Amino acid sequence: MSIQEISLSGRKKLVSNKEMTFLEKMYLIAILKGLGITIKHFFRKKATINYPEQVREFSPVYRGRHMLKRDEQGRENCTACGLCALSCPAEAITMKAAERKADEKHLYREEKYASIYEINMLRCIFCGLCEEACPKDAIYLTISKELVPANYDREDFIFGKDKLVMPLEMAIKNTQLKNSN
Amino acid sequence: MDSTFIIEKSVVILVVFGVTMLMAMYSTWAERKVAAYLQDRVGPNRAGWGGLFQPLADGLKLFAKEEFAPNTPNQFLFRVGPGIAMATALMTSAVIPWGDRLHLFGRDILLQATDINVGILYIFGIVSVGVYGIMIGGWASNNKFSLIGAIRAASQMVSYEVAMGLSIVALLMMTGTLSLKEISEQQAGMNWNVFYQPISFLIFLICAFAETNRTPFDLAECETELIGGYHTEYSSMRMGFYLFAEYANMFISSTILAVLFFGGYNYPGMSWVAENWGVNLANIIGIGALFVKLCGFIFFYMWVRWTIPRFRYDQLMHLGWRILIPLSIINIMITGVVILRGEIFAYLGW
Structure with missing residues (x-):
């Protein structure tokens, strides 16, 4: 076997410069073939979906919108240490710490908590370094399984605690699941 | 001329106008x-x-957009260009027979704005004027890309009109009339011209693609080379008029294809329906049949657009002048020989 005939991929095609026959020169047959191919796509299953109504399945490790977790008793994990902000390469996170009052023990797990916690979703690159840095298991990108939706104003992309903290119902459900197991 | 005649014709004209606009609108959606x-x-x-209000939303958007005119010395021509394109696109529908006739209020209502005996020539004349809309718009834009697009459009349309006219000659030799109404009537039943003149149909179809500036002949507005071609400088509803005229042209040329080659409003079993269910119903079904045929052609236009890439300009000219025109002349000769075969055989003594 000569080196010209070897095809490791099995897809090798020799290029030829042969003259086209009369039928080939008319192009009509080639055009009809092309029309056949496109009409097949007309009836094929669509590759796109109706996005907000339909959502694609996310991979379990997909990094989407951040979520500030609650523990089994529904208290916020975050203690406003600022390590996430420090680790953030895009400078997207900012927060303000506050001291927990005596009557707030059911709301916050630690003695210090974040009274303001904001992530600028336009800056965030969803790298997940904040999640890795967090010592309190508080911030996660993989739980929400949500994308950050489009918006008209830049201000609307700064997500506060109202959008970031895990909803109470979700925390209750998680606890129930854990107890039943 | 009595007043009922005027009312009848005005109603027909208004309906045809409205339907043309509606079809052009929904062609954009389609x-x-x-x-x-x-x-x-x-x-x-x-x-x-299913996005059915999309054309309305598009129109609203175009009307609401800022109207920007370039700093051109030809402000008047710049404004008049889209108007010419739109007017010529809408004028051709006047001679098209949408159906045979309806019997209403004790009158026979012809489903055609006017049945002039040079129908096809009228259409060719108006379509040729349509070039001016593009030419004037492109010229007045004071922009190189627009000018190149306009020149391309003009030379392309002039070249393909020759082949288009010649391809029709063979058909006209067979039908012996230029009136679209009579051509439709001759194709009653399944007696469609496409079965007798397939080559003429093919040439006419290709030329129709070129005349309406549709892919693969959309060199006048190829985005990759000329931004938008002749309407690069246009914005707001003026650009909307150009695009709208293109779709109206597509609708009209589909109708002409259906009328000339695919039997117009005729459908198999039309005479049976007319005898058993009445003339009116038969003709309403006939209008439906014509619309099915022309919608098929509109779909074909779109189907081809998303299949075949654009021709190069020299290929376009080569195809028009050196292939289609000789082919249509040969077709004319063959048709002539077939029509006169009796005389020829008699002359040869067979």
Whole structure:
């Protein structure tokens, strides 16, 4: 076997410069073939979906919108240490710490908590370094399984605690699941 | 001329005008939908059910947009260009027979704005004037890309009009009339011209693609080379008029294709329906048949657009002048020989 005939991929095609026959020169047959191919796509299953109504399945490790977790008793994990902000390469996170009052023990797990916690979703690159840095298991990108939706104003992309903290119902459900197991 | 005649004709003209506008509007929607389906997408589906209000939304947007005119010395021509394109696109529908006739209020109502005996010549004349809309718009834009697009459009349309006219000659030799009404009547039953003149049909179809500036002959507005071609400088509803005229042209040329070659409003079993169910119903079904045929052609236009890439300009000219015109002349000769075969055989003594 000569080196010209070897095809490791099995897809090798020799290029030829042969003259086209009369039928080939008319192009009509080639055009009809092309029309056949496109009409097949007309009836094929669509590759796109109706996005907000339909959502694609996310991979379990997909990094989407951040979520500030609650523990089994529904208290916020975050203690406003600022390590996430420090680790953030895009400078997207900012927060303000506050001291927990005596009557707030059911709301916050630690003695210090974040009274303001904001992530600028336009800056965030969803790298997940904040999640890795967090010592309190508080911030996660993989739980929400949500994308950050489009918006008209830049201000609307700064997500506060109202959008970031895990909803109470979700925390209750998680606890129930854990107890039943 | 009595007043009922004027009323009758005005109603027919208004309905034809409205239907042309509506079809042009929904062709834009259909184009986007067909394009999407051929590319495995869903297409516009937010405005109304299946995106059916999309043309309205588009129109509203175009009307609301800022009207920008370039700093050109030809302000008047710049303004008049889209108007010419639109007017010529709408004028051709006057001679098209949409159906045979309806018997209403004790009168026979001809479903055609006017049945002039040079129908096809009239259409050719108006279509030739349509070049001016593009030419004037491109010239007045004071922009190189627009000018190149306009020149391309003009030379392309002039070249392909020759082949188009010649391809029709063979058909006219067979029918012996230029009136679209009579041509439709001759094709009653399944006696469609496409079975007798397939080559003429093919040439006419290719030329129709070129005349309406549709892919693969859309060199006048090829985005990759000329930005938008002759309408690069246009914005707002003026550009809307150009695009709208293109779709109206597509609708009209589909109708002409259906009338000339695919039997117009005729459908198999039309005479049976007329005898048993009445003339009116037979003709209403006839209008439906014509619309099915022309919608098929409109779909074909879109289907081809998303299949074949654009020709190079020299290929376009080569195809027009050196292939289509000789082919249509040969077709004329063959048709002539077939029509006169009796005389020829008698002359040869066979």
